Amino acid sequence: MMNFIGTLKFGAAYNVDGKDKSKKGMISFTVADEIGNTFSCQMWEDDPQFANLAQGIEQMRFQPVQFTIKSYVSRMRTFKDGTERPQTNFIVANVSFPNAAAPASTTGA
Numbered sequence: 001m002m003n004f005i006g007t008l009k010f011g012a013a014y015n016v017d018g019k020d021k022s023k024k025g026m027i028s029f030t031v032a033d034e035i036g037n038t039f040s041c042q043m044w045e046d047d048p049q050f051a052n053l054a055q056g057i058e059q060m061r062f063q064p065v066q067f068t069i070k071s072y073v074s075r076m077r078t079f080k081d082g083t084e085r086p087q088t089n090f091i092v093a094n095v096s097f098p099n100a101a102a103p104a105s106t107t108g109a
Contacts, residue, residue: 001068004090006031008065008097009038013054027054031065041067041090053095064099067092 011029018024025045032038043050070091077087 001070003066003068004031004033004039004092005064005066006033006039008057008060008063010061011057013057025050025054027057029057039090040087041092043092043095047093049093049095060097060100063097065095065097067095 009030009032011027013025013027015023016026027043027050029041030038031041043053070093072088072090074086074088076084078084
């Protein structure tokens with residue numbers, strides 16, 4: 001596992017279709033490192049932190065964030081403009097916002 005420190009650009013919780021056609025909860029967010037590289041991150045509903053983070057992730061925009069990268073998946077993705085490019089999604093855990101006055105689970109709630 002690897003730890004990451006950066007800035008949250010945007011994040012939200014979604015229900016997505018699983019391969020078995022069931023609905024699955026996912027938090028998706030984009031972070032930037034100190035030189036501006038961006039990384040697509042995901043947390044799935046089976047993570048113990050999911051419910052708390054899903055409640056507060058949207059209020060943490062532009063805040064410093066730290067997390068552990070558990071794994072990653074690289075694939076070709078078709079974007080809204082029709083172009084196909086490679087994308088890597090990082091599966092994360094232990095998400096924290098060091099400058100937050102309260103945990104993500106209580107901000108904005």
